Amino acid sequence: MIELENVSKSFTLHNQGSAVIPVMERVNLAVAAGECVGLVGASGAGKSTLMRVIYGNYLAASGRVMVGDLDVAQAEPRQIIALRRDTLGYVSQFLRVVPRVAALDVVAEPLLAVGTPIEAARDKAASLLAELNIPERLWSLSPTTFSGGEQQRVNIARGFAYDYPALLLDEPTASLDAKNRATVLRLIEGAKSRGAAIIGIFHDEAARDQVCDSFIDVSAFSPQVAA
Numbered sequence: 001m002i003e004l005e006n007v008s009k010s011f012t013l014h015n016q017g018s019a020v021i022p023v024m025e026r027v028n029l030a031v032a033a034g035e036c037v038g039l040v041g042a043s044g045a046g047k048s049t050l051m052r053v054i055y056g057n058y059l060a061a062s063g064r065v066m067v068g069d070l071d072v073a074q075a076e077p078r079q080i081i082a083l084r085r086d087t088l089g090y091v092s093q094f095l096r097v098v099p100r101v102a103a104l105d106v107v108a109e110p111l112l113a114v115g116t117p118i119e120a121a122r123d124k125a126a127s128l129l130a131e132l133n134i135p136e137r138l139w140s141l142s143p144t145t146f147s148g149g150e151q152q153r154v155n156i157a158r159g160f161a162y163d164y165p166a167l168l169l170d171e172p173t174a175s176l177d178a179k180n181r182a183t184v185l186r187l188i189e190g191a192k193s194r195g196a197a198i199i200g201i202f203h204d205e206a207a208r209d210q211v212c213d214s215f216i217d218v219s220a221f222s223p224q225v226a227a
């Protein structure tokens with residue numbers, strides 16, 4: 001479902017004399033439906049960068065970044081938008097909060113985007129918010145004023161509202177209490193068993209061992225090692 005072939009990424013620092021900083025070279029990885037692969041490696045190794053390359057936020061310098069039958073490295077913006085709507089979900093560490101949109105609608109939005117009727121979308125959103133222990137009195141409020149942990153749980157609910165065939169999870173259990181952490185791990189297991197291909201970054205080793213089927217050490221692709 002997700003397949004990277006010889007992917008390289010470097011950053012060009014335009015404000016520093018166009019210095020080119022290579023981050024990773026010749027990344028190869030494959031994630032099948034129903035499988036969860038954990039990205040590991042030292043801080044700064046490029047785990048988040050690799051995720052952003054797959055999501056199409058950063059452009060790969062070379063190589064193929066296949067998600068389903070789309071090569072993200074070659075795709076046009078409209079294809080990336082369709083991919084993010086229909087195929088590839090991304091739970092980042094922080095919720096990008098839109099002022100004045102109620103938490104319930106923030107969570108329901110990915111379902112509405114694929115044509116789910118509004119009542120069904122809101123029902124699913126409500127059940128996820130309840131499962132993640134967001135008090136019902138908050139559902140009609142914008143998450144702008146929510147605590148960090150509440151915002152993270154709204155973000156997770158949003159990421160799991162629609163059954164994406166592929167999911168990127170960046171630290172989905174960071175700063176959650178034991179009960180919510182268990183819920184998130186259950187959601188991940190559920191997504192795997194319905195066939196989602198998942199790539200995750202987990203600093204929480206116990207969580208990582210529970211849900212990941214294999215690991216990729218991103219440090220192995222750093223240019224110094226590969227050279």
Ligand SMILES: Nc1ncnc2c1ncn2[C@@H]1O[C@H](COP(=O)(O)OP(=O)(O)OP(=O)(O)O)[C@@H](O)[C@H]1O
Nearest residue numbers: 011021023041042043044045046047048049050218
């Ligand atoms: N937008 C950017 N411009 C320039 N350099 C960047 C950019 N984003 C990341 N980098 C560099 O790429 C390298 C990899 O960063 P990245 O955030 O992917 O590491 P990470 O493995 O996710 O680290 P951590 O575990 O600390 O979150 C770092 O050296 C970082 O400074």
